[in-house]
Amino acid sequence: MVLCEICSKGEEYHTCLTCAKHLCRGCFNMVHFGIGAPRSGKSMVYGTCIFCGEIFARNARMQVCDKCEIILTWTSSMNFLAAVNRISDLIRAGRLDSKLRNENYCKTNFGSHAAQVIMDAVDGSRIDR
Numbered sequence: 041m042v043l044c045e046i047c048s049k050g051e052e053y054h055t056c057l058t059c060a061k062h063l064c065r066g067c068f069n070m071v072h073f074g075i076g077a078p079r080s081g082k083s084m085v086y087g088t089c090i091f092c093g094e095i096f097a098r099n100a101r102m103q104v105c106d107k108c109e110i111i112l113t114w115t116s117s118m119n120f121l122a123a124v125n126r127i128s129d130l131i132r133a134g135r136l137d138s139k140l141r142n143e144n145y146c147k148t149n150f151g152s153h154a155a156q157v158i159m160d161a162v163d164g165s166r167i168d169r
Contacts, residue, residue, distance in 0.1 A: 074098075
C-alpha cells in the first residue's frame with residue numbers, strides 16, 4: 041500500500057496527474073478543490089462553484105459551494121445518496137455542465153470517487169425520461 045505524500049495516511053485514493061503525488065481523498069480534495077483548506081486571510085474569498093455555477097463566499101479559496109461539497113467528500117451510503125440527489129437536482133434544473141456527463145473528464149478532473157456519483161446520477165436521469 042502506498043502512503044499519502046501529504047499526511048502519511050495508509051490509504052491511496054488518487055495519483056494526481058498535475059502534481060504527480062499519491063494522495064488520500066482528504067488531501068486530494070484540499071489540494072485541488074480547497075475543501076478543508078486553512079483560512080486564506082481575514083476577508084471573504086468569492087468563487088464560482090464548478091458544479092452548479094453559483095457564486096459563494098468562504099474564508100478560504102474553494103472551487104465548490106457548500107451544497108455541492110458532498111459530491112466530492114462522500115464516505116457513507118447516505119452521503120452517496122445525498123450526492124446523487126444533488127447532481128440529479130442540477131440535471132433537472134438544467135444547470136449541470138454538459139462536459140460533466142463524460143466519464144473520462146470526471147475521472148481525470150475529480151477522481152474516480154466523484155466520477156462514480158456523477159455517472160450514477162446521469163444514468164438515473166436517463167431512466168427518468
